[in-house]
Amino acid sequence: MKPKLINIAIGLLAVAALTVVYTAGWFMGQTGQETALIKEAQAAGGRVKGPNVEAPDRYVYYPGTEKLAKDEVRVIACGTGMPDQRRGQASACFLFEFGNGEKLIFDLGTGSMRNISSLMIPYQYLTKVFLSHLHTDHWGGLSSLWAGGWTAGRPVPLEVWGPSGQTPDMGTKYAVEHFLKANNWDYQTRAYKITPVPGQIKVHEFDYRAENAVVYQENGITVRSWPAIHAGDGPVSFSIEYAGLKMVFSGDTTPNKWFVKYAKNADFVIHEVFPPPEIWVAWGNQPPQLGWRACCEFHTSGQSFGKIMSEIKPRHAVGYHFFNEEATRYVIYDSIRETYDGPLSMATDMMMWDITKDKIVERMAVSADKSWAVPGTTRQPPPEKGLAPVMSEFIKSGEWGPAFNAQNKVLDEHSKKYNLQDQDWRKQKPWYKPSK
């Protein structure tokens, strides 16, 4: 046959083959049978078998409704954005939940506690925080976990792991000690009323220069750190090993030899990725000479991110640390795809991943905008006796009795309901006029 006729023959055969496959798929779909084609489609949604039935596979995770298997890890993006704030995206934060019950927070950027609290995890389980470095977009949320978790029932001190610096005043220990000093008023005013114990923070500072060194090893979880290159000495990246799985969190870093070496062959790698220079000029209002350094000298561009992933070959890669919307997502995505063609998530807040030996699945966590803290299995210790009140007689003497007495009816009822007669705080007040 002439080449033209061969082409036509191949074309006709292809059309015939596709028609058979399509018709078979359609027919089997109508009759409720499953073909390989339909199974493929189920991974993207799941067949709904009636007008009033439970629908499978909605790509969503409802926090607190799924038990983790023993050898499973769940990672939730509690912050994926930038130092400047936006309502829809908090600064860097990733919560790791392990099948053995442990929960470790990697970075706790400004605003991220709103996302974490919406998961409605009792605060007794949110006590361990790992900091990649001390930029506020990676630890500015500590105040909310510290104070908010304290008022919401955390029974024990917080624990913070973080790197040293070139000098003591550039390290995590210094930062947390001075965080507590700066928050002294907050501490003193809560400590004597609730209990001072959850107001304490235990710091575990480790050497930022150590390579692949163990910084945490408990209950089958090993966390290691190595140096990152970002802004100054101190920043690190972490690997997290559990049940034969290796996960990596970059923190902030430019491309570096340690990351490529120690993240090699990890199952799951979260790495920062920045938009290209033009986005910084057009959207970020940066002067051009700063725009091309922001992305590409101080941070990691899409092309560099892709190159790193192609070298590491993770089972799944996650890019974070950019304002994620239509204007930026696809530009960054395309730049990554110039150098990497493996599995990839473009992280945004509340994206989550189920990680097992068999598969890694990306979903979105769906949680309440207006959640309350929920109790767990423990109770806080009672207030400590003997701590001096921090309000003077002068200030107390300003209390205006008529407005206090105006609430007597509701307080009397409360007192009666819960048998609080012998703990009636009003009796010490000069303005108290009991209702008849």
Ligand SMILES: [Zn+2]
């Ligand atoms: Zn940083």
Ligand SMILES: [Zn+2]
């Ligand atoms: Zn950052």
